[in-house]
Amino acid sequence: MTATSLGFPRIGARRELKTALERFWSGQADEASLRATAAALRHRHWALQREAGIDTVPCGDFSLYDHVLDTACAVGAIPPGYGWRPGEPVSLETYFALARGRGGQEEGCGCGHEHGQGTGLPALDMTKWFDTNYHNLTPVFRPGQDFAPTGFPAVESFEEARQAGFAARPVLLGPVSFLLLGRMAEGDGDPLDLLPGLLPVYAETLRRLAAAGARWVQMDEPCLVLDLGDKARAAYQSAYQALAGVAPPLSLLLTTYFGGLRDNLDLALRLPVEGLHLDLVRAPEQLAPALRAAPARMVLSLGLVDGRNVWRTDLRRAFGLLREAAANRRPEALLVAPSCSLLHSPIDLEQETALDPELRGWMAFARQKLEEVAILARGLREGPGTIEPALRDSDARQESRRASPRLHDPAVAARLAAGSAADATRQAPFPERQAAQRARLRLPPYPTTSIGSLPQTAEIRAARARFRRGELDEAGYEDFLRGRIVEAIRWQEEAGIDMPVHGEFERNDMVEHFAEHLSGYAVTKHGWVQSYGSRCVKPPILYGDVSRPAPMTVRWSAYAQSLTARPVKGMLTGPVTMMQWAFVRDDIPAATVRRQLAYALRDEVVELEAAGIAAVQIDEPAIREGLPLRRADREAYLHDAVECFRIAASGVGDATQIHTHMCYSEFNDIIGSIAAMDADVISIETARSRMALLEAFADFRYPNEIGPGVWDIHSPRVPEAEEMRRLLLAAAQRIPADRLWVNPDCGLKTRRWEEVRPAIANMVAAARTLRAQAAE
Ligand code: GLN
Ligand code: ZN
Numbered sequence: 001m002t003a004t005s006l007g008f009p010r011i012g013a014r015r016e017l018k019t020a021l022e023r024f025w026s027g028q029a030d031e032a033s034l035r036a037t038a039a040a041l042r043h044r045h046w047a048l049q050r051e052a053g054i055d056t057v058p059c060g061d062f063s064l065y066d067h068v069l070d071t072a073c074a075v076g077a078i079p080p081g082y083g084w085r086p087g088e089p090v091s092l093e094t095y096f097a098l099a100r101g102r103g104g105q106e107e108g109c110g111c112g113h114e115h116g117q118g119t120g121l122p123a124l125d126m127t128k129w130f131d132t133n134y135h136n137l138t139p140v141f142r143p144g145q146d147f148a149p150t151g152f153p154a155v156e157s158f159e160e161a162r163q164a165g166f167a168a169r170p171v172l173l174g175p176v177s178f179l180l181l182g183r184m185a186e187g188d189g190d191p192l193d194l195l196p197g198l199l200p201v202y203a204e205t206l207r208r209l210a211a212a213g214a215r216w217v218q219m220d221e222p223c224l225v226l227d228l229g230d231k232a233r234a235a236y237q238s239a240y241q242a243l244a245g246v247a248p249p250l251s252l253l254l255t256t257y258f259g260g261l262r263d264n265l266d267l268a269l270r271l272p273v274e275g276l277h278l279d280l281v282r283a284p285e286q287l288a289p290a291l292r293a294a295p296a297r298m299v300l301s302l303g304l305v306d307g308r309n310v311w312r313t314d315l316r317r318a319f320g321l322l323r324e325a326a327a328n329r330r331p332e333a334l335l336v337a338p339s340c341s342l343l344h345s346p347i348d349l350e351q352e353t354a355l356d357p358e359l360r361g362w363m364a365f366a367r368q369k370l371e372e373v374a375i376l377a378r379g380l381r382e383g384p385g386t387i388e389p390a391l392r393d394s395d396a397r398q399e400s401r402r403a404s405p406r407l408h409d410p411a412v413a414a415r416l417a418a419g420s421a422a423d424a425t426r427q428a429p430f431p432e433r434q435a436a437q438r439a440r441l442r443l444p445p446y447p448t449t450s451i452g453s454l455p456q457t458a459e460i461r462a463a464r465a466r467f468r469r470g471e472l473d474e475a476g477y478e479d480f481l482r483g484r485i486v487e488a489i490r491w492q493e494e495a496g497i498d499m500p501v502h503g504e505f506e507r508n509d510m511v512e513h514f515a516e517h518l519s520g521y522a523v524t525k526h527g528w529v530q531s532y533g534s535r536c537v538k539p540p541i542l543y544g545d546v547s548r549p550a551p552m553t554v555r556w557s558a559y560a561q562s563l564t565a566r567p568v569k570g571m572l573t574g575p576v577t578m579m580q581w582a583f584v585r586d587d588i589p590a591a592t593v594r595r596q597l598a599y600a601l602r603d604e605v606v607e608l609e610a611a612g613i614a615a616v617q618i619d620e621p622a623i624r625e626g627l628p629l630r631r632a633d634r635e636a637y638l639h640d641a642v643e644c645f646r647i648a649a650s651g652v653g654d655a656t657q658i659h660t661h662m663c664y665s666e667f668n669d670i671i672g673s674i675a676a677m678d679a680d681v682i683s684i685e686t687a688r689s690r691m692a693l694l695e696a697f698a699d700f701r702y703p704n705e706i707g708p709g710v711w712d713i714h715s716p717r718v719p720e721a722e723e724m725r726r727l728l729l730a731a732a733q734r735i736p737a738d739r740l741w742v743n744p745d746c747g748l749k750t751r752r753w754e755e756v757r758p759a760i761a762n763m764v765a766a767a768r769t770l771r772a773q774a775a776e
Contacts, residue, residue, distance in 0.1 A: 003377035004301065005054045006218065006255060006277065007061035007171060007341025008045045009366055011530045013348050017041060021064070021534040025100075031092055038064060039160070046166050052367055053374025058218060059157040059168035061341060064092075065099040065533045068136040068181055069124070071173045073098070074154075075147045075201045079140050079185065081121060090150050098124050099137060099533060126532060127181070130222060130258045131629055132308065132344050133539075133581065135532035139182035143189040147198045154217075155208045162213070170214055174221035174254070175202050175243075176235050181223070192235045199239060203246045210247035216275070218253045222340075224268055225259035225279070227631050233267055244272035253277060253301060257340035259629055260286045266293065275299035280321060281306040281339035287321055291328045299332075300325060303339035304376060305369045310346065310527070310541055310583045312364045313372045315394035319379055319387070326380055336377040342366040346527035359522050359543060362401045402587065409519070409545035415599050416592070423602075424646040426678065428654045430704050433680060436655040440614055441567050445774055446728070446742050446767040447498040449707065451661050451683055452571040452617060453510075453747035454488050454503035455756055464508065481505050482559060489563045495757075496764040499569050499615060502560035504749065510573045510619065511581045515540035517552040518600055521582070541583045546596040551607050558611040569659060570608040570616040575601055575644045580622035591640050598647035605658075606651040617659035618648055618679070621746075624665035638673040645677045657681060663709075663746045668696035675702055683707035685745045687719075691727055697734040706735055709745030710766065711759050716751075718759045724766035737774065742767040 011017045020037035023029035042062050049057045063070050072078065073090040084094045096102075101123035124137040154170045161168035173181075175198050179191040209217055223232070243252065251274035260283025261268050268276055269290065276294065280287055280303050287302070294300060302325060304318040325334055349355075349365040364372060379387035401407065426433060467477040484505045492500035507513035515521035521540045528536040553570060561568040575597035584593055605616050623645075628637050649658045660677060663685035667674060674682065686693040686708040693708060708731045710724040724742075731740055742763060748756050 002055045002335050003053055003370075003374045004056040004169070004335050004337045005049050005058055005342065005370055005373070006220075006257070006303075006307070006337055007058050007343055008049060009343055009345065009347050009530065010041065010062050011347075011528060011536060012041050012044075013351060013526065015528055015536060017064075018534040018536060025096070025534075034064070034092075038062065042157075042160065043164050046161060046164060046168070048367060049370055050166070052370035053378070054370050055377070056169050056216070056335075057161070057166055058171045058341075059161040059166070060154045060170045060172065061343075062157070065095070066135075066137050067173060068129075068139065068178070069095070069099055070153065071178050072124075072137070072139040072182070074150060074152075074205075075178075075198060076150050077139050077141060077145070077147060077182070079124075079142075084150075086146070086148065088150065097121055125183075128625055131625070131627070132258070133529070133531055133537060133625075134344060136181065139178070140185050141179075141182050141189075141191050141194055142185050143193075145194060145197070147194070147201045149201050149204060152205055152208050154205055155212050158209060158212050158214050167213075167215075169216045169218050169253070170209055171218045171220060172202070172205065174219040175199060175239050176232065177221045177223040179235070180226075180232065190231070192231055195235050195239060199242045202243055206243060206247040206250055210250040214250060216251050216253055218255055218277075219273070220255045220257075220341075222255075222257055224254075224256045224261055224264050226629055228264055228267075233264070236267060236271060240271040240273055251275060251299075253299065253335075255301070257282075257303060257307070259283055261290075262286075262630070265289060269293050269295070269298070273298075275301060275335070277301035277303060277335075277337060279303045279339045281308075284321060287324065291325060294329075296329070297333075299335060300329065301335035301337050303337050305338045305364075305372045306586070307338035307340040307342050307369065308344045309586060310363045310365060311586055312362055312368070312394065312397055314398050315372060315375060315387075316391050316398075318372075318376055319384070319391065322376055322380055323384075331380060334380070336373050336380075338369055338373060342369060344529060345369065346524065346529055348526075351526040352524050354525055355522065358400070358404070358406070359541075361397055362543070363541075365527070404544075407544040407585070407587070409547055412545040412547050412596055412599075416595055419595070419599070419647070424643050424650055426646075426650050426652075426654065426658075430678065430680065433654040433657075434705070436653075437614075437657045437680060440655045441499075441657065443498050443567075444771055445738060446740055446770050448742045448764050448767050449497060449499040449569060449683070450492075450501055450743055450760070451709075451745070451747045452501050452504050452569075452619070453507070453749035454501070454505070455751055455753050456505070456749045457753070460484065460505050481556070485556065485560050486563060489560055489568075491757075493564060493566065495760050496768070497566075497760070499567055500560070500564060501569050501571060502556050504571060504747070506556060509538075510747075511578060512538065512540055514552060514573050514578060515542075515582065517548070517550070518546055518578075518597075519549055520544040520546035520596070527583075537581070539582045542579065542593060543585050546593065546600050548600040548603055552604055554604070554607050554611050554613075557608055557613050561612055567614040570605075570613040572601055572604060572616065572618050572648075574618040574620040574623075574660065575648050576620050576626060576641045577622040580626045594640065594644045595647065598644040601648040602651045605648060609652045609656045614655070615657040615659060615681075616649075616652070617661055617683075618645065619661045620645060620677075621661065621663045621665070623662060623674075624667060624670055627670070638670060642673050642676045645679075649677075649679065659683065661746075667693060671696040671700050671702065675700070675704070679704060681705040681707060681741060683709065683741065683743045685709050686731075687712040687727065687745045691730050694731060694734045702735065705739045705741060706731075707741030707743040708735075709743060711744040711763060713744050713746050713748055713751055716755055718755055719762060721762040721765040721769065724763055725769055728766060728770055737770075 253275035
């Protein structure tokens with residue numbers, strides 16, 4: 001009965017890896033110092049896992065940037081142009097050029113989810129790692145390409161661990177998932193056709209690991225929880241047939257996570273591997289069928305502790321599942337593990353000294369999760385009696401959480417119960433609203449606006465830091481913010497922005513800011529999780545019923561409005577995004593939490609309207625990424641997400657214009673749901689893809705107004721007016737010109753004023769040219 005870990009966060013409890021990477025990239029530190037930091041983190045994390053009671057620690061789970069990129073580099077799947085020649089090892093220069101591009105500049109809008117590149121050598125594309133907020137790089141393959149090992153990092157990590165005194169289990173991204181996560185360079189062909197050429201590299205790696213003394217290898221095949229076609233299923237069979245027994249006595253532990261295997265369970269159980277890991281947090285129901293159908297020789301690794309959320313495990317329940325398994329198989333054929341790699345979990349709750357002690361008592365970060373794994377394993381090994389105190393402690397924590405008045409707000413429950421379908425419907429249909437809004441707003445054709453945030457300058461960040469440290473009092477800080485709003489409004493009027501914004505200077509982050517103002521959320525100090533490369537996000541924790549004790553944005557928007565005759569656009573983060581970018585309570589359905597958020601935000605929208613704000617933007621950049629992994633679950637999600645947005649948006653009168661904004665996703669396949677949100681105006685990222693979004697409008701008539709972004713704000717490049725005018729003309733081919741808005745792709749908080757001023761001037765010039773042309 002072994003306690004194991006599938007992977008540990010790489011970034012470090014104090015984000016040491018982030019610091020080391022950024023120092024290296026800026027030339028302040030050399031490769032040796034970066035590598036030394038990385039090695040120190042690996043050693044520290046092995047020791048920490050052992051101290052937590054883990055018998056088998058992973059190795060090879062560390063990465064300087066991304067584990068999918070590491071795999072591509074290890075097997076020589078490197079597109080030409082990055083300074084690598086076949087047969088050679090991959091230099092750090094090549095590695096980071098693939099990760100970040102070269103000659104251009106990588107930029108984010110600051111929410112931790114953006115990625116763009118400048119003009120030089122492009123980075124590989126980034127994709128969301130399944131349904132997490134981690135982003136992996138997308139390998140690019142060429143038809144008929146060769147694979148060859150460029151080195152054996154798995155063997156090196158195994159040796160490194162052994163020298164440190166650990167008999168570690170190497171982790172590899174399995175060959176089928178690796179290919180499925182990639183794409184062909186020219187878009188034609190199927191990566192799976194490359195499998196025969198890839199398998200010898202895996203076989204050689206396994207042989208070398210066996211020779212080095214490894215007894216088990218963890219083969220991550222998360223794609224097994226997706227909808228698979230016949231070809232992918234056949235690929236799994238041929239891949240593992242080919243790898244079975246190539247390196248005796250090495251055994252393979254096939255790991256699946258982020259959901260149940262469902263229709264792929266039989267496939268997985270029939271593969272010639274020695275072990276299978278199951279995610280029993282997302283899919284506890286798969287234990288019984290797996291126990292029935294798994295061959296007796298097969299080791300089952302039970303993912304009983306949630307690797308992706310921050311709550312303590314109900315140990316008694318988890319132990320029940322474990323005993324169910326133990327009744328069926330030899331103890332040597334069982335492992336206890338987190339549900340998935342802990343990459344998606346913050347590192348150590350011990351650091352959260354400022355967190356409310358009661359809340360803390362309900363939580364577990366990576367280190368505490370491993371302690372839970374160890375307890376469960378011990379219970380089976382040494383008898384339930386030995387862990388009874390721990391089970392009782394767990395019972396008490398679960399009970400205290402269940403019963404806590406801080407979780408349950410009867411007023412919130414009553415509000416939801418009283419809700420009706422009418423709450424999700426505007427008073428009049430769009431054409432009537434449009435007429436009322438046009439009469440009220442009196443905007444020119446091709447109205448100009450922005451997405452909300454203006455540059456967060458060093459001055460603004462410094463003022464906020466001084467305020468947080470208590471060096472600047474609240475009145476002083478607010479005076480400072482009002483000064484910035486005055487400047488912002490004045491500048492937007494001069495620049496010719498038809499619908500100005502207040503600038504979001506008071507916000508550190510579009511989710512954390514609202515989390516700090518809503519009840520039911522807690523924020524941490526060090527709860528960082530890697531988003532990509534050196535980028536981390538610190539999701540707030542949604543622990544209780546959500547309500548809005550006081551207005552959140554009204555005075556800032558109203559103040560901005562008092563300074564100008566133009567309609568100021570209010571700015572909120574929507575219910576779907578407020579949930580998607582948080583750790584969410586697991587004691588009630590996610591859909592209920594989302595609905596609570598929808599009602600809390602609805603009140604804010606209504607209050608903005610009452611304060612004289614004629615347009616309110618409700619940002620939902622995360623709506624696409626909440627999409628479930630399995631097609632069968634998607635419709636229910638989309639239906640619910642759309643309804644929650646509509647609840648937030650529909651409390652206002654017809655003459656109040658509701659905007660929404662989306663970015664950093666492909667929206668073409670959910671365009672019907674986006675239309676169903678029934679926002680009066682949507683601003684949507686399109687500049688980076690040169691309006692690829694517009695393809696969706698070829699056969700779908702988007703009914704309301706739309707602002708396709710004409711300036712890719714992820715790059716420091718300032719586009720010319722003519723370029724933006726042409727993008728708008730392209731849009732006007734598909735969308736009636738009288739429904740087009742003119743705006744950037746996303747918020748401007750990470751851009752500098754030196755870029756924003758000329759780019760906005762060009763954008764306004766483009767709109768004016770089009771107006772003049774239309775008037776001719
Ligand atoms: N209103 C937000 C901003 O402008 C939107 C950010 C986003 O979509 N990621 O910053
Ligand atoms: Zn955006």
